[in-house]
Amino acid sequence: MTTAPAPTAHHSARKVKVRLRGERSPLASVGLHLTLIVASVIAVFPVLWVLLTSLKPAAYATTTDFFKDTTFENYTGLIKDTEFLTWFGNSLVIAGLTTVLGVFVSATTGYAVSRFRFPGKRGLMWTLLITQMFPVAVLIVPIYNIMSGLGLLNQPAGLVITYLTIAVPFCAWMMKGFFDTIPREIDESGQVDGLTPFGTFWRLILPLAKPGLAVTAFYSFITAWGEVAYASAFMVGDENLTLAGGLQKFVNQYGAQWGPMTAASVLIAIPAALVFLFAQRHLVTGMSAGAVKG
Amino acid sequence: MAVHTSQSVAKAADDDVVRGRSRGTGNPPPPSRLRRALSTHWYAWTMVAPVVVVIGVIIGYPLVRGVYLSLTDANERNVARSIGVNHMPATYKFVGLDNYADALTGNQFLGTLGWTLVWTVSCVSITFVLGMALANILNRRIAGRSVYRMALILPWAIPGFVSVFAWRFLYNGDRGLLNKILSGAGIDGVPWLNDPTWAKFAVIAVNVWLGVPFMMVALLGGLQSIPSEQYEAAEMDGATAWQRFRHITLPGLRPVSTTVILLSTIWTFNMFPVIFLLTRGGPGEATQILVTQAYKFSFEISPRDFAQSSTWGVLILVLLMLFAAVYRRVLRTQGDNW
Numbered sequence: 001m002t003t004a005p006a007p008t009a010h011h012s013a014r015k016v017k018v019r020l021r022g023e024r025s026p027l028a029s030v031g032l033h034l035t036l037i038v039a040s041v042i043a044v045f046p047v048l049w050v051l052l053t054s055l056k057p058a059a060y061a062t063t064t065d066f067f068k069d070t071t072f073e074n075y076t077g078l079i080k081d082t083e084f085l086t087w088f089g090n091s092l093v094i095a096g097l098t099t100v101l102g103v104f105v106s107a108t109t110g111y112a113v114s115r116f117r118f119p120g121k122r123g124l125m126w127t128l129l130i131t132q133m134f135p136v137a138v139l140i141v142p143i144y145n146i147m148s149g150l151g152l153l154n155q156p157a158g159l160v161i162t163y164l165t166i167a168v169p170f171c172a173w174m175m176k177g178f179f180d181t182i183p184r185e186i187d188e189s190g191q192v193d194g195l196t197p198f199g200t201f202w203r204l205i206l207p208l209a210k211p212g213l214a215v216t217a218f219y220s221f222i223t224a225w226g227e228v229a230y231a232s233a234f235m236v237g238d239e240n241l242t243l244a245g246g247l248q249k250f251v252n253q254y255g256a257q258w259g260p261m262t263a264a265s266v267l268i269a270i271p272a273a274l275v276f277l278f279a280q281r282h283l284v285t286g287m288s289a290g291a292v293k294g
Numbered sequence: 295m296a297v298h299t300s301q302s303v304a305k306a307a308d309d310d311v312v313r314g315r316s317r318g319t320g321n322p323p324p325p326s327r328l329r330r331a332l333s334t335h336w337y338a339w340t341m342v343a344p345v346v347v348v349i350g351v352i353i354g355y356p357l358v359r360g361v362y363l364s365l366t367d368a369n370e371r372n373v374a375r376s377i378g379v380n381h382m383p384a385t386y387k388f389v390g391l392d393n394y395a396d397a398l399t400g401n402q403f404l405g406t407l408g409w410t411l412v413w414t415v416s417c418v419s420i421t422f423v424l425g426m427a428l429a430n431i432l433n434r435r436i437a438g439r440s441v442y443r444m445a446l447i448l449p450w451a452i453p454g455f456v457s458v459f460a461w462r463f464l465y466n467g468d469r470g471l472l473n474k475i476l477s478g479a480g481i482d483g484v485p486w487l488n489d490p491t492w493a494k495f496a497v498i499a500v501n502v503w504l505g506v507p508f509m510m511v512a513l514l515g516g517l518q519s520i521p522s523e524q525y526e527a528a529e530m531d532g533a534t535a536w537q538r539f540r541h542i543t544l545p546g547l548r549p550v551s552t553t554v555i556l557l558s559t560i561w562t563f564n565m566f567p568v569i570f571l572l573t574r575g576g577p578g579e580a581t582q583i584l585v586t587q588a589y590k591f592s593f594e595i596s597p598r599d600f601a602q603s604s605t606w607g608v609l610i611l612v613l614l615m616l617f618a619a620v621y622r623r624v625l626r627t628q629g630d631n632w
Contacts, residue, residue: 140589269452
């Protein structure tokens with residue numbers, strides 16, 4: 001391994017133009033860009049297509065003309081003729097609460113699992129993993145019964161609690177990985193300065209964990225915002241529906257009319273995209289448990 | 295409290311109970327070992343308590359209940375219910391393991407399981423390969439990298455039911471864009487969601503589209519944590535690009551990839567919304583995976599069959615736990631201390 005490269009290096013130096021480390025041939029660059037462009041188009045196109053369709057009058061909804069008589073009639077109709085705004089508000093409240101509580105609970109759990117050795121820790125990690133294996137289909141009827149027993153059906157709180165059980169296990173895992181990358185010396189210095197374990201966590205560690213928290217927030221929000229099965233089972237009555245449930249009524253009501261549906265889709269995607277914009281800077285660092293130094 | 299999700303939850307709940315008791319004064323001989331454990335661990339336990347309680351109540355009880363229902367012949371007609379002011383008590387009875395015997399010897403479960411496995415393996419492997427390729431490209435210095443990255447993560451930022459709707463729109467038989475493009479090129483339209491084989495292809499494609507961003511972001515994070523010195527050293531030794539990938543990148547990504555493969559296998563196996571919203575398991579039962587079929591048993595057929603639905607659900611859980619255990623065992627024999 002130590003002596004081998006000499007002849008090959010000589011050989012390749014003769015054959016190829018000398019390049020700096022990390023430099024590419026123009027052909028390779030073109031190839032990479034082409035790959036990325038094709039992939040990006042596939043990723044963006046379905047979403048873009050819905051956006052374009054929502055701006056077209058109903059008559060042209062399914063034509064392939066990209067821009068034809070651009071209009072906002074789908075949007076105004078949606079807001080005036082349906083309870084869309086109410087559903088939107090309900091979803092916002094539920095997803096917001098899920099995010100705040102989810103971030104807090106996963107952070108404390110992740111921190112405890114990362115820093116302390118305590119009886120039940122291994123089991124807790126396994127439980128968090130196993131919880132993700134539970135199929136909706138098995139849980140939905142019993143959870144429905146519990147919620148109706150607690151009087152939480154048709155209440156935002158019922159859905160928030162349910163969503164927490166979906167989002168928190170994964171988020172706690174992720175936060176544990178993230179806290180593992182923050183040096184323990186910081187905790188120790190906090191204790192030397194007389195902070196309680198909670199004080200250390202709250203004042204020293206949480207501020208350093210912002211990327212991880214951003215990812216957790218993103219994940220909790222997206223989970224709550226886009227959930228369909230529980231939302232349609234637990235919430236009834238026009239004024240209590242969330243977007244997922246509301247939209248289903250809407251499909252029946254409008255049948256094959258794509259216009260209002262696409263407009264609703266665009267409006268639903270906006271808050272998710274905003275949260276995403278806020279979090280995306282941190283996504284890569286937050287998700288990798290080794291990339292960040294304290 | 296019926297907490298039997300796993301040893302630990304039960305144990306942690308026990309600890310909580312005991313703590314409550316030992317704080318009170320009435321307990322005659324205070325177990326000093328416990329008190330010591332309490333004084334060292336109380337803040338750790340406090341920090342995990344909300345999760346333990348919520349998971350215990352919202353997951354633990356339904357699980358116990360589900361396992362119980364799977365041992366009975368419960369359906370819509372014989373469970374406790376109220377009709378007007380009359381309350382009808384439950385009349386279903388215990389049938390032992392009959393439901394499991396039926397499921398495991400009948401064709402329906404095994405057939406659905408077969409397709410579920412094909413679905414899971416193809417989705418996870420395609421998603422992983424694409425995610426890996428894109429992460430490797432994005433990890434280079436390349437113009438417009440952040441724009442590409444945003445575009446590629448976009449499918450993750452859109453709520454699932456919206457993007458599935460977008461795909462239904464594209465797949466639409468007569469007026470969908472995909473068929474329009476095909477007919478523009480002089481090719482006959484494809485019955486994307488109405489032909490069993492094409493429908494399988496279509497659902498896998500959508501799930502891959504949804505899954506690649508997560509995979510890519512996770513692997514990108516992993517790539518950035520591999521020290522660049524290793525690549526420099528390998529280049530000095532004359533390693534080719536493929537050798538560097540094979541001997542530095544892949545081993546360096548191992549901790550990340552083992553975790554994301556495990557998670558995405560579990561998620562894909564239970565991927566309810568994609569199948570449910572795209573095809574409802576159709577045409578016929580062609581794209582029905584175990585979890586959508588179990589849902590169908592308890593919500594869509596008449597009379598609703600809670601026992602069979604629970605049986606399938608418990609079997610799903612057992613299969614996934616077996617998978618996780620084997621996966622972990624294999625990793626451990628290969629020297630990972632996960």
